Amino acid sequence: MVRIGIVGGTGYTGVELLRLLAQHEDAEVVAITSRAEAGRRVDALFPNLRGRYDLAFSEPDVELLAGCDLVFFATPHNVAMNLVPELLERGTRVVDLSADYRIRDAALWSDWYGEPHASPQLLDDAVYGLPEVNRQRIAGARLVACPGCYPTAIQLGFIPLLEAGLVDPAHLIASAASGASGAGRQAKVDNLLSEVSGSFKAYAAAGHRHLPEIEQGLADVSGGPVAVTFVPHLLPMVRGIHATLFARLGAPGAKSVEELHGLFTARYASEPFVDVLPVGMLPQTRTVKGANHCQLSLVVPQERDTVVVLSAIDNLVKGASGQAIQNMNIMLGLPEDRGLGQVGLLP
Amino acid sequence: MVRIGIVGGTGYTGVELLRLLAQHEDAEVVAITSRAEAGRRVDALFPNLRGRYDLAFSEPDVELLAGCDLVFFATPHNVAMNLVPELLERGTRVVDLSADYRIRDAALWSDWYGEPHASPQLLDDAVYGLPEVNRQRIAGARLVACPGCYPTAIQLGFIPLLEAGLVDPAHLIASAASGASGAGRQAKVDNLLSEVSGSFKAYAAAGHRHLPEIEQGLADVSGGPVAVTFVPHLLPMVRGIHATLFARLGAPGAKSVEELHGLFTARYASEPFVDVLPVGMLPQTRTVKGANHCQLSLVVPQERDTVVVLSAIDNLVKGASGQAIQNMNIMLGLPEDRGLGQVGLLP
Amino acid sequence: MVRIGIVGGTGYTGVELLRLLAQHEDAEVVAITSRAEAGRRVDALFPNLRGRYDLAFSEPDVELLAGCDLVFFATPHNVAMNLVPELLERGTRVVDLSADYRIRDAALWSDWYGEPHASPQLLDDAVYGLPEVNRQRIAGARLVACPGCYPTAIQLGFIPLLEAGLVDPAHLIASAASGASGAGRQAKVDNLLSEVSGSFKAYAAAGHRHLPEIEQGLADVSGGPVAVTFVPHLLPMVRGIHATLFARLGAPGAKSVEELHGLFTARYASEPFVDVLPVGMLPQTRTVKGANHCQLSLVVPQERDTVVVLSAIDNLVKGASGQAIQNMNIMLGLPEDRGLGQVGLLP
Amino acid sequence: MVRIGIVGGTGYTGVELLRLLAQHEDAEVVAITSRAEAGRRVDALFPNLRGRYDLAFSEPDVELLAGCDLVFFATPHNVAMNLVPELLERGTRVVDLSADYRIRDAALWSDWYGEPHASPQLLDDAVYGLPEVNRQRIAGARLVACPGCYPTAIQLGFIPLLEAGLVDPAHLIASAASGASGAGRQAKVDNLLSEVSGSFKAYAAAGHRHLPEIEQGLADVSGGPVAVTFVPHLLPMVRGIHATLFARLGAPGAKSVEELHGLFTARYASEPFVDVLPVGMLPQTRTVKGANHCQLSLVVPQERDTVVVLSAIDNLVKGASGQAIQNMNIMLGLPEDRGLGQVGLLP
Structure with a gap:
């Protein structure tokens, strides 16, 4: 089982990662962080997950996350770019759902996001996680920047x-x-x-x-x-x-x-x-x-x-959390569609 | 008071005409037709109108409509083009909310609507009722084709x-x-x-x-x-x-x-x-x-x-029934905004 | 024209008062307060009001409000009960849409709202503004507590x-x-x-x-x-x-x-x-x-x-702002339905 | 693999059966009937199923259905009660999602549904499919009447x-x-x-x-x-x-x-x-x-x-198609939650 961490689990991409990973046979979520909700059970905040996770939100903590095989950042921009360098150094792979590593040009990033980039040295390494274009590079990546919706x-x-x-x-x-x-x-x-x-x-x-x-x-x-x-x-x-x-x-x-x-x-x-x-x-x-x-x-x-x-x-699946798991599967050499068999809910 | 008839009063543009005309001080709806609902009170079908109209749907009937000063057609296409000629002959003015008289080229009309036009001789007379372009011509018109939404x-x-x-x-x-x-x-x-x-x-x-x-x-x-x-x-x-x-x-x-x-x-x-x-x-x-x-x-x-x-x-007001009343006001020499003072419902 | 003030005009009951009063022929809104939006035009916040009001939000100010004939409080609880006493003293009538004066028993009010009542001396004077029960008392009231939705x-x-x-x-x-x-x-x-x-x-x-x-x-x-x-x-x-x-x-x-x-x-x-x-x-x-x-x-x-x-x-009309205007009409001796002729928006 | 038939597959409980059964590892839908859509691929009508079923709607046909191990009726009332007797005789088990076999008293059924019951002789055999009450009887049933929503x-x-x-x-x-x-x-x-x-x-x-x-x-x-x-x-x-x-x-x-x-x-x-x-x-x-x-x-x-x-x-899952599959699982001796692991879609 791949040990998974999620940073910023109280947003919609966070709960969607949990929904999808609950049905992924090779992955186990072992840590999910939230400063605001630390200590609260995830199924108290998201009752659709009752019976699926025996897990509470933790304070963000590098030790905890570094113990994971792969960490998803389901955060607003400006969080991942500060934490990812240390995680990568310690061998944890990262799929960032935020915008921090999507733009290769740090100056352009700053123009649009209004602040300097905190880890521009990683921008060349980060692979833009659109599998339909970059599948080969994703397979070898340690940091994938998941595209926007x-x-x-x-x-x-x-x-x-x-x-x-x-x-x-x-x-x-x-x-x-x-x-x-x-x-x-x-x-x-x-x-x-x-x-x-x-x-x-x-x-x-x-x-x-x-x-x-x-x-x-x-x-x-x-x-x-x-x-x-x-x-x-x-x-x-x-x-x-x-x-x-x-x-x-x-x-x-x-x-x-x-x-x-x-x-x-x-x-x-x-x-x-x-x-x-x-x-x-x-x-x-x-x-x-x-x-x-x-x-x-x-x-x-x-x-x-x-x-x-x-x-x-x-937007929350192929536009965020589903595509993030698709990227994870590719990075880890798992079947690309593992855990992604959900059928559209019609009506 | 202007005596108003409405043909096809059971659709959304029909009930919207009734809503707006209920607050129009110079117009009185005296006839509203519906083959399917003939005999039923309008406020039984549209309870928002309770207390506003003491009126029932009638069978479509030229005599009845010809007794009106102005008739609105709130019908699907292919109704007005059959009835309007006789109404105009008898001196009743018409605002058609359907597509029948919007296209000046009868052949083009037929291409898109899949049938011959029943009264092509009126296409030249009909004025396209976009007041922001055709206000002067609307003022003198006896037949106005109200634009689509x-x-x-x-x-x-x-x-x-x-x-x-x-x-x-x-x-x-x-x-x-x-x-x-x-x-x-x-x-x-x-x-x-x-x-x-x-x-x-x-x-x-x-x-x-x-x-x-x-x-x-x-x-x-x-x-x-x-x-x-x-x-x-x-x-x-x-x-x-x-x-x-x-x-x-x-x-x-x-x-x-x-x-x-x-x-x-x-x-x-x-x-x-x-x-x-x-x-x-x-x-x-x-x-x-x-x-x-x-x-x-x-x-x-x-x-x-x-x-x-x-x-x-x-779409039901400036895109249909409101614009129809705006056209009516212009045709009848009334203030153009008479009965159209509604404020947008926000939230 | 009755000079109207509105305290707390940025909420939904505030904008609804403005929508309804825009069509009230005997009332003019001369002041609308909001600490957060002071200086901003009301139609910048609520663009449905464009062309209806040439008015900006003001800082809450007793002088300004005391210059009105009648003031509506469209505020959360705990605002009116602090300001109303002075307004009443200065002869301004009040319709409070909040909960402050609805409960006659100050202790019961405190149990449910979690704080002491700031002007319990007015609770006996305040008339509960359900016209279908209290019309006579409303007519003579200087303070009406408008019912909840x-x-x-x-x-x-x-x-x-x-x-x-x-x-x-x-x-x-x-x-x-x-x-x-x-x-x-x-x-x-x-x-x-x-x-x-x-x-x-x-x-x-x-x-x-x-x-x-x-x-x-x-x-x-x-x-x-x-x-x-x-x-x-x-x-x-x-x-x-x-x-x-x-x-x-x-x-x-x-x-x-x-x-x-x-x-x-x-x-x-x-x-x-x-x-x-x-x-x-x-x-x-x-x-x-x-x-x-x-x-x-x-x-x-x-x-x-x-x-x-x-x-x-x-809930925003008969459950709040419409009923508030109905109460105002009764208090001021106007026809009870003045400005309240809107037809339900169906569909 | 259990061979499944669905009668009346064009309604919402039909497409929901297909959605859920697409993820059921022991069941295969081999026939789905619809008089109106016979010949049309199911994924043309319900594009959420693209890639999941290589199947078209068929005319309702007893031979076809009798070849199934179990048939779901996802029909309005008055269909199952006419077809079920022959299917049961030929050894096909039935889960009826309609109302036909829910009421044990045929006269009461007729009072509410306005017609005589077509197969009252089966009412005693039919088991009301609320597993939380009738699990043991469902396990041995050949006809289960799935409860209403x-x-x-x-x-x-x-x-x-x-x-x-x-x-x-x-x-x-x-x-x-x-x-x-x-x-x-x-x-x-x-x-x-x-x-x-x-x-x-x-x-x-x-x-x-x-x-x-x-x-x-x-x-x-x-x-x-x-x-x-x-x-x-x-x-x-x-x-x-x-x-x-x-x-x-x-x-x-x-x-x-x-x-x-x-x-x-x-x-x-x-x-x-x-x-x-x-x-x-x-x-x-x-x-x-x-x-x-x-x-x-x-x-x-x-x-x-x-x-x-x-x-x-x-209403479409525990209130209809999910409960129907839960009943099927019990009838067939499969794990009761087989194919029913979906997590609620929040938000």
């Missing part, structure tokens, strides 16, 4: 087009929407049910922190700079991210939807968690709710020169 | 940019989302709460019937052809349309967001129901819930060459 | 039965449910959309602060002690309270549902805001959404000896 | 009190609420999102078809007649049933909440799917979402003579 949905949708050089990389458009759990389990007026329910809005349209991560990842596969106009929206629901992606093909009729569909199915043929839907079927967030899947679909409206890609994931 | 939100967002010739009209993008009431009060599995709640999806991405209406309206203000990639989405909520619009400016830095904001505020300065938000404030559907307002905002992400316009309306 | 829905449902002595007052049961706006606009994890949406639960079942208020009010009409088992629940929605009330009739068949319906319709015949539905029609919270109405219905299941009363209100 | 939640809450003779059986009260999936995947206006979302109501308060089933089951454990006042409500959400149960103890102070809690924990100590929460913790439907658990809690408000029991299940 929007970046996962958006990159998986654009990658085949950019790899094939079919679209204008300078004018990509991503109109995406997230359930409120993406904002975390923080006490903020803006995320109250009474503020969010029955309403829809864009937010951070002038610049969301996931933008540099998206552009970095897409530039890698594109082989040159890309520019994405990214507008996130807040959905009146708990789980799910849906991205509606627009890209300009060379000319009207340059590619039929069937050709593009063929391209996508070929690209993802061996991917266990990316599902290209048949032409005409569009993804819904509910079909991947609770599951580690990304569902993709393609449309070329009016057979003009704009291709639309639709991408749906569960 | 998506077309209202999308056109109001693009109009200033196209009138000013600032953006590429051949590559407009509209990613829009609607509450489920937009699908009407029809018994369909797809619109059950259990199918829609807690989920989000695009639909009709390959071609939605509102597309030709949007392109016709924008071509009118643009002075040349336009092409819109329009992707509608279904929101897990009842009321509201939000459109996220993307257009290409000539060059990066061509226009600052402040300049564009100035353009929009000037364009809509005298419009009672279009509200251009201050720079940095983004619209939410909840702030216009139940109200006849459209709220607009502008962003130029990263100061690149793409402008984003955000537009929010209540 | 649950107490309004529950008392209106039990009153006719208790006044008529038809049910066992020692074993009343109230199973009631509230939308999340009842918890206020406070930053609390428990009220996040991600915590509340798609779920249902009871809370405070061992003792909710509205219990003594309910029992006091029902004892008044019953003429003797009553005991209520009151279990509140949290609904995954914004607005609305629904109470399902159970009481034991003397014997099976003691009263038919028609007899009880007759009793209720007679009791509320002249009440403008209580609507007893026809037998067989059950209330829904959506039919009173945004409106100052209480809808009631009666059932005697299986014609046994238990009567069930169903009661629905909008 | 409300009856499961309500009976599990009342059983310990009635078995112990602690409460008045003639005056039980059950105020319960269900998510909209309980109404099934039927095209009905009443279940549209636009009708249900953001609202709450009681329904069928004068008599719901689950009442006789509840009273029959409780009479069995009580050893004498019981009378339940049962009021169901519709929640604006998809999954979950919550029951708030009230019963009269002999006298105030007769039993402390701790004593009652001890009674419940003892009664359900060996039950794998009933979880009595610690005193002070109340159940939420979200903590059992997607899981086969019932969570129970007890309160004695004000230490008076009324005990309140709170009970939460997922």
